[in-house]
Amino acid sequence: MAGKVSGLLEFFMVVGRLKRTVRAGWVQRHVAQPESVSDHMYRMAVMTLALGDNDGINRDRCLKLALVHDMAESLVGDITPACGISKEEKHRKEKDAMNHITSLLPGDIGTEVIDLWMEYEQQTSKEAAYVKDIDRFEMILQAYEYEREQSRPGELQDFFDSTKGKFKHQTIQEWVQELEKMRNKDPTDDKT
Template sequence: MAAAGSCSSAGKSLLQFMKLVGQLKRVPRTGWIYRQVEKPESVSDHMYRMAVMAMLTEDRKLNKDRCIRLALVHDMAECIVGDIAPADNISKEEKHRKEKDAMQHLTQLLPDILKTEVYNLWEEYEHQSTAEAKFVKELDQCEMILQALEYEELENRPGRLQDFYNSTAGMWFGFYLFLTSRYVDELQFFLIFSEKYLG
């Protein structure tokens, strides 16, 4: 009887975890709201495409499975704290504290092994402590500028979101390598992005 009760309790906790994480589908990316983008993507949208980008990498020096997991976990705390943007004027330290508290709350709902795995993945990304975490950080920036490009194309307003490109200074080369290694030839990439980065 106790085992059945324990199982039921664990099941309820897991369901609560899934409901909380599901809220990411309804948390909009704040940066697009500040720029008055119509129907902005959700945090979940952003993380999903990052995970797909991680899946498509051919860099054999990286653990692809770990990259996908990092992409799926890195913004998970935002289901509780929301998407805190630079324009919110919250310090990096305070942002980290809020997100750490949220991750601790979230992972307490998981079985011990999963609790440790999910929390450690989040910490790994936050501290940029592995090659995989650094790569996924680049994907985070790359996905953002790809989304900015798509919004500009949808609105037929090139350059409207230039500040998003500018904020990724130093990160774009990883995006270049990612795209040209699989899908986009060098000339096409240059034509699309040279005006963004070179003026």
């Protein structure tokens, strides 16, 4: 029993590193006080609650996928295209990290976590595809917030450009359309 508990505590500490792992894309763009990977994953998880019963999507599964999709970054960091690491090498590093992380968990839980991570990575379910849309949407929502909060209008356009035409689900497409309206609104329109 003590070995299981110590493994769990180590798991909790490893994933706790996500609270201190900043999102590299924001650092590369010189965003002040960038969010952590944990911040990003938390809001994604909350967003899954807003899905409702769309297209027969299992919200509980989406929540789990959101919570594990970036878990490997607790060990390998946030690897972006600007890091110069191939997609294959990134996947290998993250898979090795996930194998270590899940080895700290009891067998059935560890198996579930690695299976969820692989499902997201390989996009093998409609829930994984939905969560991928949420991942992209959360990123552009955060970009919009940084532009507004840090008086950087339009400076993070490349994040929006990177998602153009990639949203598959109507609900998320509606969120994107509304965000674009908000972003394109003249700030003087709010003044009466």
